[in-house]
Amino acid sequence: MTDEFENPLYYDDDADESYLDDKTVAVLGYGSQGHAHAQNLADSGVDVVVGLRESSSSRSAVKADGLRVETPKQAAKEADLVSVLVPDTVQPAVYEEIAPVMEAGDTLQFAHGFNIHYGQIEPSEDVNVTMVAPKSPGHLVRRNYENDEGTPGLLAVNQDATGDAHDIGLAYAKAIGCTRAGVVETTFREETETDLFGEQAVLCGGVTSLVKQGYETLVDAGYSREMAYFECLNELKLIVDLMYEGGLGEMWDSVSDTAEYGGLTRGDRVVDDSARERMEEILEEVQDGTFARQWITENQAGRPSYKRLRHAEKNHDIEAVGEDLRALFAWGEEAETEEKEKTRTTADD
């Protein structure tokens, strides 16, 4: 553990896997996170049972991976720790199903805090409520584990009924490979609110709007759709990769002086103080539950606006030009791979 940061940070040596020794872990859901947690836990020597509906098409995948599968209720009944890895919108219904078989001293484990934080699931006071949330899609959680590497993650304890919920959470984080990379302590509130704000204002919402507005500005001014696509969408990856590796500084160092001067003098004019005010509004809607209520109601109504917005996004001109251009890139990549294969074969000979 280090105290350099505001939130404590844990590594392998801080975690004791023996807290899972006599426990059976039920992993409910076998999607992105579910398949990775279940297999990593099993490879770490933990007794795992996967919980899926009788009708689930993932049942055969579980068996092919050498794991046991039961219904969510039966799996939860057998388990001391239940990891809830079905989609967030489905979790309240699945919890209703398993609540009768949760016993005092059991642990209810999540990978995102939404349903607990917004009161959609209200576990009884005699169970632990923990969160271990890898900061990565499931296929990377699995791949990293297999390569003896870790995936950074978050740990939070919302209810400590047994007095060792924190140790149990850390043991779980170790068993899925997160403490190899580092685990940050947080709360359900902090994880949920920062996650929602980040995906809405910056990562998913903010970035796509920036890309579309830039693309439309160029196309409306008479430039070609291909050039607009390259400039406003394709090149974004190169810029983000640099920021990921070495922060804003590495990006500014890597681009030309002209790009740096132009960006530094113009960026704040695009995303200005009024954008900042709207970010604060969006954060307030996350904090006061407005967004959560809206999303829950939207789901109850069969997702009408979600479907409409999704359809409009799919039909944006940038998607059509992108599809055509990416087909050309793929041709380029394949050629490159073939070239590499050739080199390798020659080298092996």
Ligand code: NAD
């Ligand atoms: P997912 O959509 O990939 O998989 C969910 C699985 O749940 C499905 O494969 C299916 O097996 C099962 N399922 C679906 N409907 C069900 C139902 N009605 N009853 C029972 N089982 C059902 O989900 P995911 O992305 O792995 O998300 C699981 C949890 O992990 C969520 O809380 C999510 O917020 C969190 N999380 C996801 C990621 C990510 O990158 N995907 C990252 C961190 C945390």
Ligand code: MG
């Ligand atoms: Mg997220």
